Amino acid sequence: xxxxxxxxxxxxxxxxxxxxxxxxxxxxxxxxxxxxxxxxxxxxxxxxxxxxxxxxxxxxxxxxxxxxxxxxxxxxxxxxxxxxxxxxxxxxxxxxxxxxxxxxxxxxxxxxxxxxxxxxxxxxxxxxxxxxxxxxxxxxxxxxxxxxxxxxxxxxxxxxxxxxxxxxxxxxxxxxxxxxxxxxxxxxxxxxxxxxxxxxxxxxxxxxxxxxxxxxxxxxxxxxxxxxxxxxxxxxxxxxxxxxxxxxxxxxxxxxxxxxxxxxxxxxxxxxxxxxxxxxxxxxxxxxxxxxxxxxxxxxxxxxxxxxxxxxxxxxxxxxxxxxxxxxxxxxxxxxxxxxxxxxxxxxxxxxxxxxxxxxxxxxxxxxxxxxxxxxxxxxxxxxxxxxxxxxxxxxxxxxxxxxxxxxxxxxxxxxxxxxxxxxxxxxxxxxxxxxxxxxxxxxxxxxxxxxxxxxxxxxxx
Amino acid sequence: xxxxxxxxxxxxxxxxxxxxxxxxxxxxxxxxxxxxxxxxxxxxxxxxxxxxxxxxxxxxxxxxxxxxxxxxxxxxxxxxxxxxxxxxxxxxxxxxxxxxxxxxxxxxxxxxxxxxxxxxxxxxxxxxxxxxxxxxxxxxxxxxxxxxxxxxxxxxxxxxxxxxxxxxxxxxxxxxxxxxxxxxxxxxxxxxxxxxxxxxxxxxxxxxxxxxxxxxxxxxxxxxxxxxxxxxxxxxxxxxxxxxxxxxxxxxxxxxxxxxxxxxxxxxxxxxxxxxxxxxxxxxxxxxxxxx
Numbered sequence: 001x002x003x004x005x006x007x008x009x010x011x012x013x014x015x016x017x018x019x020x021x022x023x024x025x026x027x028x029x030x031x032x033x034x035x036x037x038x039x040x041x042x043x044x045x046x047x048x049x050x051x052x053x054x055x056x057x058x059x060x061x062x063x064x065x066x067x068x069x070x071x072x073x074x075x076x077x078x079x080x081x082x083x084x085x086x087x088x089x090x091x092x093x094x095x096x097x098x099x100x101x102x103x104x105x106x107x108x109x110x111x112x113x114x115x116x117x118x119x120x121x122x123x124x125x126x127x128x129x130x131x132x133x134x135x136x137x138x139x140x141x142x143x144x145x146x147x148x149x150x151x152x153x154x155x156x157x158x159x160x161x162x163x164x165x166x167x168x169x170x171x172x173x174x175x176x177x178x179x180x181x182x183x184x185x186x187x188x189x190x191x192x193x194x195x196x197x198x199x200x201x202x203x204x205x206x207x208x209x210x211x212x213x214x215x216x217x218x219x220x221x222x223x224x225x226x227x228x229x230x231x232x233x234x235x236x237x238x239x240x241x242x243x244x245x246x247x248x249x250x251x252x253x254x255x256x257x258x259x260x261x262x263x264x265x266x267x268x269x270x271x272x273x274x275x276x277x278x279x280x281x282x283x284x285x286x287x288x289x290x291x292x293x294x295x296x297x298x299x300x301x302x303x304x305x306x307x308x309x310x311x312x313x314x315x316x317x318x319x320x321x322x323x324x325x326x327x328x329x330x331x332x333x334x335x336x337x338x339x340x341x342x343x344x345x346x347x348x349x350x351x352x353x354x355x356x357x358x359x360x361x362x363x364x365x366x367x368x369x370x371x372x373x374x375x376x377x378x379x380x381x382x383x384x385x386x387x388x389x390x391x392x393x394x395x396x397x398x399x400x401x402x403x404x405x406x407x408x409x410x411x412x413x414x415x416x417x418x419x420x421x422x423x424x425x426x427x428x429x430x431x432x433x434x435x436x437x438x439x440x441x442x443x444x445x446x447x448x449x450x451x452x453x454x455x456x457x458x459x460x461x462x
Numbered sequence: 463x464x465x466x467x468x469x470x471x472x473x474x475x476x477x478x479x480x481x482x483x484x485x486x487x488x489x490x491x492x493x494x495x496x497x498x499x500x501x502x503x504x505x506x507x508x509x510x511x512x513x514x515x516x517x518x519x520x521x522x523x524x525x526x527x528x529x530x531x532x533x534x535x536x537x538x539x540x541x542x543x544x545x546x547x548x549x550x551x552x553x554x555x556x557x558x559x560x561x562x563x564x565x566x567x568x569x570x571x572x573x574x575x576x577x578x579x580x581x582x583x584x585x586x587x588x589x590x591x592x593x594x595x596x597x598x599x600x601x602x603x604x605x606x607x608x609x610x611x612x613x614x615x616x617x618x619x620x621x622x623x624x625x626x627x628x629x630x631x632x633x634x635x636x637x638x639x640x641x642x643x644x645x646x647x648x649x650x651x652x653x654x655x656x657x658x659x660x661x662x663x664x665x666x667x668x669x670x671x672x673x674x675x676x677x678x679x680x681x682x683x684x685x686x687x688x689x690x691x692x693x694x695x696x697x698x699x700x701x702x703x704x705x706x707x708x709x710x711x712x713x714x715x716x717x718x719x720x721x722x723x724x725x726x727x728x729x730x731x732x733x734x735x736x737x738x739x740x741x742x743x744x745x746x747x748x749x750x751x752x753x754x
Contacts, residue, residue: 031499031510031724104719107506126722134507228587228614230702286592288703289611289619294591423721434703438616 032111049142053087053363060091061360062116064109066102066347071315071381075180078376079368086367090360099347103127110136110352117355118364120347121177123160125170125256125423128350132176133167138351139174143362149178149369152386156412157182161348168461170420171255177348178365180377182385184329184343184405184414185235188299188307188317192324193220197305201328203335205243208306212282215305222282224304226295227437230430231419236308237433238342238418239330241270247340247415254416256425258458262451263444271436271443278437288438310343311401315381318397327400329408339413343405345385378402422457425450493735500728506718510725517729527730530708531737533620534689537709540624541631541688542681548628549635549680554665556636557643568640572633579630583697586626587613590698613699619707623694631687635680642676643669678749682742689738710734 050056067076073096080092095116097105103122109115110131121128121137131137144150150158157179164173187208189201194211197218202208215222227233241250245266252260261267277283284290284304299307300320307313308330317325329339349368351361367373374384378391381398389406393399408414419426432449435441441449500517504510521527556567574582589595590612597609612622646668654664692711695701701708701716710730718727 030512031502031504032506032508107719107722111507126720130505130507130722134505136507228611228699228702230700284592286609286611286614289590289614290592291587294593298593426720427716431702431704434614438614438703440616440704 049146049362050359051143051146051363051366053090053360053367056089056357056360056363058089058091059357059360060093061118061357061364062093062095063118063364064095064097064102064106064116065120065349066097066099067120068096068098075373075377075380075382076368078380079373082372082376083364083367087363090364092364110134113354115352115354117352117357117361119350119352121350122347123177123344124420125167128161128176128348129163129167129170129423131167131350132163132165132174136353137176138353138355138358139165139176140178140351140362140365141175143366144175144178147362147366149175149366152371153178154386154409154412156409156414157345157385160344160416161350169255169257171251171257171416177350178369179345179348179385180369180373181346181382182343182388182405182409183311183346183383184341184408185239185308185310186327186329186341186401186404187239188309188313189326189328190299190302190305190321190324191326193302193305194326201326202331204331204337205333208331212277212306213280216281221284221304222306223277223284224295224299224307225283225287226290226292226298227287227434228290229292230434231426232292232295232309233433233437234417234419234426234429235310235342237270237274237429238415239308240274241267241418242330242340242342242415243332244270244273247413250340250415250418253454254418254420256421256454256457256461262447262454267447268443271446275436275439275443278439283437288434311383311405314383314397314401323396325397327397327404329404329413338411339408340415341404341408341413342417343408343414344417422453424457425453428453496728497732499725500732502725504725505722506724507722513725517726518733520726521729521733526705526708527710527713529705530710530713533707534691534709536620537624537627537688537691538685540621541627541691542684544624544628545631545635545684546677546680548632549639550670552632552636553639553643554669557640557669558661568637571636574630575633579693580697582626582630583694587698590622614703616703616706619699619703623691623698623707626694626698627688627691631684635684638676638680639673642673646672674749678745681745685741685745686738689734689741 065076067073076094076096080094083090084092102120106119106121106127107130110119111134115136121131128137140149158175159171161177161179162173162175163170191201193215194201197211197214197220199211199214202211212222225232225236238250245264249260249264249266252258253262284295284298287295296307296309296313296317297320298304300317302321307317311327314327329341332338332340349365351358351365355361369386371387374387374391377384378393383401383405384391388402388409391402393402419429422428429450432441432446435449436443436446499510501513501515502510503513503516552571556564591597592609592611592614594612596612600606600609610618613619615622650668650672651664654668659667690711691709692715695707695709695712696715699707701712711734714727714731714734716727717723717730
C-alpha cells in the first residue's frame with residue numbers, strides 16, 4: 001500500500017519535471033530553431049555554373065534514391081557504373097531505400113547540417129513543396145539553361161517539378177528537379193476477352209461505355225477495380241473527369257491555384273457518370289473492400305476486360321497476360337479528339353541547397369537523364385520521360401505504352417494528379433470518393449466536400 | 463537523533479541515478495519535447511511558430527478527430543472487453559477440466575501474440591477480401607446475402623478490424639488468467655463444493671475474485687493496445703472506407719509524416735497519452751480498492 005500512497009508524488013514530480021523542461025526551453029529552442037534560416041534562395045547564384053564535370057577535382061557525391069525494384073534498380077546500377085567510368089574524379093556514395101522509407105526519412109536528412117547532395121524528392125506539396133519552402137533545395141534553372149534540359153523535356157513534364165521560390169505555387173516558377181521516367185494513367189484491356197465479346201479497342205468514350213455494357217451482359221467483369229487503399233479511385237475519377245472538364249481547369253484545380261471550381265456542371269457530370277458505373281455494375285464486386293494489388297493481380301489472371309491504371313503496372317501485367325495485354329490512352333468524345341490523361345513523372349532528382357558540390361551534382365543528374373540514359377531506361381523496362389517516341393521497343397503492350405506517353409506529352413495532354421491540389425487533398429478526395437462510390441454521398445455533396453478543401457487552401461495560399 | 467543503522471539513506475539516490483539518467487534521456491525528455499512541440503505550429507522543417515493551445519482546441523473542434531477517438535473507444539470493446547469474457551471462459555474450462563494436453567491448447571490460444579501485427583493484418587485483409595475465405599465460407603453455408611467486401615463496408619469495417627483485435631488479444635488474456643487460476647488453492651474449491659456450490663456459482667464465488675489482479679493487468683494491457691492501435695488500421699483500411707476506421711495513432715503518423723503538421727500530430731499524441739494514462743490509472747485504482 002505504500003506504493004499506492006507514493007504514486008501521486010511520483011506523478012507530480014514527473015509533471016513538474018516536464019513543465020520545467022518546457023519552461024526552460026520556451027524561449028530558446030522552438031522546434032526547428034536548429035534548422036538554418038530559410039536560405040535567401042541561392043537564386044541561380046551569380047557565379048557561373050560549370051558543366052565540365054571532369055575538371056571539378058576529386059568530389060564525393062552522396063545520392064539518395066528509391067530505385068530499389070527490378071528494372072528501376074537495374075537502370076540505376078548501370079548508369080552509375082557508366083558515370084563512374086566516365087568521371088573517375090567523382091565518387092558516388094549511393095543510398096537507396098524504398099519509396100515509403102525515403103519519404104519518411106528525407107525530411108530529417110534534409111534538416112541536418114550535412115544533407116545528401118542529390119535526392120529523389122516526391123513532387124507533391126508535402127514533400128518537394130515543403131523542402132522548397134524551407135530553403136533546402138537549389139533551383140536548377142541555370143543548369144537547365146546550360147545543359148539544354150528545357151529543349152529536351154516538354155513543359156507539361158517539367159512543370160511537375162516547378163515551385164515558386166517560397167514553395168507556395170506549384171506547377172510554375174523555378175525548376176527544382178529532373179525526373180528520369182514518366183507515367184500516364186490509361187486503360188489496360190484484355191485483348192482476348194474483347195475478341196471473344198466481338199469488340200475492338202474502343203476509339204471514343206461512348207464506344208468504351210458500350211464495351212463496358214457488352215462485357216457486363218457477356219458475363220465478364222467489365223472494369224476491374226480495388227479501392228480499399230483509398231487512392232485508386234482518384235485515378236479512375238481523374239480519367240472520367242478528363243472527358244468532361246477542360247484540361248486547363250483540371251490543371252488549376254489539381255495544382256491548387258485560385259480561379260477554378262469543383263462545383264461546375266462539368267464536374268457534376270463526371271461524378272454522375274462514375275456513380276452510374278456503380279449502378280450498372282461495371283466495377284468488380286465489393287471494390288471498396290478489395291486491395292489495389294489484389295485487383296490488378298486479378299486482372300492479370302483474366303478477371304476483367306478493362307483496368308484503368310498507370311503505366312507502372314506494365315511489367316507485371318505483361319508477365320501475367322503476355323500478348324493478350326493491350327494499353328491505350330482514355331479515348332475522347334471523337335476518335336481524333338486531343339488526348340487528355342492523368343499522368344506525371346517518376347520522382348525528380350533534386351540538388352540540396354547545402355550541397356558543397358552543386359556542379360558535380362548537376363552533371364550527375366544530366367548524365368542519368370541524357371539521351372543515352374533514356375536508352376538504358378528503355379532496355380531495363382522503364383518508360384523514359386524524354387525522347388520516348390525515339391526508342392525502339394518490340395511490338396505489343398510495351399510499344400503501346402511508349403506511343404501513348406509520347407503522344408500525350410507531345411500534345412501537352414497530361415493533366416496532374418488531383419491529389420496534388422492541397423496538402424490534405426489526397427485524404428479528402430480518397431475518403432470522399434469512397435463515400436461517393438458507396439453512395440453515402442450524392443455527386444453534389446461529394447463535390448462540395450472537395451470544393452471546401454480546395455477553396456480553403458487556395459484562398460489562404462494567396 | 464541518531465541516524466538509523468546501516469548506510470546513510472541518501473546514498474540510495476546515487477544508486478538510482480544510472481537508471482534515472484537512461485529514463486530521463488529516452489523517456490522524460492522526449493515527452494517534454496513532445497508537449498513543447500504540441501504548443502507550436504510546426505511543419506517539421508522550418509522554424510515553428512508559437513500556437514499556444516490552438517492545436518488542442520483544434521482536436522476538440524475537429525469532427526473527424528473526435529470520431530477517431532470515438533473509434534478507439536469502440537475498439538476497447540473488441541480489444542479488452544470481448545477477450546476478457548472469452549478468456550475467462552476459456553481459462554476456467556482449461557483450468558477446471560484439467561484437460562489433457564493443456565500445454566498444447568495454451569500454445570494454440572497464445573499463438574496470435576507471437577505473430578507480428580503487420581503479418582496478422584495482411585492475413586486478415588485476405589480473409590476479409592471480397593473473394594476471401596470469410597465470404598467463401600458464408601457462400602458455402604448458403605449465406606450469400608451476407609457476403610460483402612468487409613473492410614470496404616461502412617457498417618462492418620470497424621467491427622471487422624475489432625474482431626482481429628479480439629482474436630489477437632484473447633490468447634494473452636487467457637494465459638494471464640490461467641496463470642492466476644492455477645494459484646488458487648484447491649481447498650477453496652473443496653469448501654465451495656461442500657457448501658453445495660455448482661460450477662457456475664463456484665466460478666463467481668471463488669475463481670473470479672481470486673484473479674482480480676490478473677484481470678487488472680489484462681485490462682490495462684489490452685486497453686492500451688486498443689487505444690494505440692496503429693499497424694492494424696494502417697495495413698488493413700488506412701482509415702477507410704471514408705473515415706469510418708480512423709484512429710488517433712494513425713492520425714499522429716499521418717499528420718507528422720504525411721502532411722507535415724508536426725505540432726498538431728504531437729498534440730494528438732499527448733492527448734492520447736493522457737487518455738491512456740487516465741484510463742489505466744482508473745483500472746488499477748479500481749482493482750486495488752476492491753482487494754484492500
